[in-house]
Amino acid sequence: MPELPEVEIAARNLRRWASGRRLADVEAEPSARRIFRPLAPRAFAEALRGSRIREVRRRGKHLLVTLEAGRAPLGLLSHLGMTGKWLRRGVGEPPPSHSRARLHLDDGVVLHYRDPRLFGRLRVVPGARFDDLPELAALGPDPLEDGIDAKRLAAMLGSTRRPVKVALLDQRILPGVGNIHASEALFIAGIDPRRGARSLSPAEVRRLGRAVLRSIRRTLRKEYGPEVAYVEEPGAENPFRVYAREGERCPRCRAGRLRRVVQAQRSTFFCPRCQG
DNA sequence: ACCCGTGTTCGCTG
DNA sequence: TCAGCGAACACGGG
Numbered sequence: 001m002p003e004l005p006e007v008e009i010a011a012r013n014l015r016r017w018a019s020g021r022r023l024a025d026v027e028a029e030p031s032a033r034r035i036f037r038p039l040a041p042r043a044f045a046e047a048l049r050g051s052r053i054r055e056v057r058r059r060g061k062h063l064l065v066t067l068e069a070g071r072a073p074l075g076l077l078s079h080l081g082m083t084g085k086w087l088r089r090g091v092g093e094p095p096p097s098h099s100r101a102r103l104h105l106d107d108g109v110v111l112h113y114r115d116p117r118l119f120g121r122l123r124v125v126p127g128a129r130f131d132d133l134p135e136l137a138a139l140g141p142d143p144l145e146d147g148i149d150a151k152r153l154a155a156m157l158g159s160t161r162r163p164v165k166v167a168l169l170d171q172r173i174l175p176g177v178g179n180i181h182a183s184e185a186l187f188i189a190g191i192d193p194r195r196g197a198r199s200l201s202p203a204e205v206r207r208l209g210r211a212v213l214r215s216i217r218r219t220l221r222k223e224y225g226p227e228v229a230y231v232e233e234p235g236a237e238n239p240f241r242v243y244a245r246e247g248e249r250c251p252r253c254r255a256g257r258l259r260r261v262v263q264a265q266r267s268t269f270f271c272p273r274c275q276g
Numbered sequence: 277a278c279c280c281g282t283g284t285t286c287g288c289t290g
Numbered sequence: 291t292c293a294g295c296g297a298a299c300a301c302g303g304g
């Protein structure tokens with residue numbers, strides 16, 4: 001379940017696996033209609049078949065794949081939702097469970113889009129005109145690619161009445177930040193997640209911006225590999241400082257116990273002693 | 277059986 | 291008019 005680091009890793013993987021490759025065949029599961037909307041699964045597969053992968057980019061949690069169909073550019077927009085993942089399978093390797101789409105490359109490799117919960121999206125973008133898509137236009141600058149402008153962040157946080165943790169989930173502010181890194185960044189910055197976004201001082205906003213980047217980069221370093229290890233998978237260690245650690249000792253002050261509260265129907269984890 | 281979930285969208289409300 | 295809120299989506303795992 002991906003936030004910015006997992007999507008960044010997916011982008012790097014797709015680049016490595018598929019740049020310059022032709023899609024010899026494309027399959028889209030008929031039962032997974034909602035992933036391919038507004039196209040029918042069959043129309044989705046046909047739109048991509050035979051095209052060649054030229055570029056893979058990331059913007060927030062979106063993957064932007066540029067292909068070439070004959071002479072014409074063609075776009076593929078991929079959002080991983082809660083449980084989406086791109087997986088590579090070599091010739092003869094068995095498919096993963098819940099494979100919803102398959103890109104058969106001209107070297108025999110198959111790229112599977114696996115998504116048990118079906119919250120992800122795969123959309124064909126005619127002419128690769130990503131700039132015309134309202135959902136991308138609404139996103140703020142990408143924290144990793146463009147950096148974080150503290151002035152802009154302060155303006156965005158200053159114009160909402162929501163708690164700062166809830167505001168951080170708004171993809172118009174810092175796209176790519178999700179429920180984990182919102183909690184992690186607020187912990188690193190020492191800011192109480194329940195405070196109103198507009199109550200932060202300029203110094204706190206700067207600290208928060210830096211903390212978001214630190215949290216994202218740290219996860220990126222930890223998780224970079226051919227298959228991302230997700231925290232909820234059996235056997236995986238929880239790599240986070242506070243996320244999903246309710247009741248544990250605070251890793252900073254060693255005295256407080258980490259708490260869990262629910263905000264906007266999502267869990268927030270924090271140390272009541274360190275985050276004032 | 278029941279609860280929980282790294283995300284987004286839609287419709288209602290004040 | 292619009293920010294903010296809660297439900298809905300769908301399925302697996304504890």
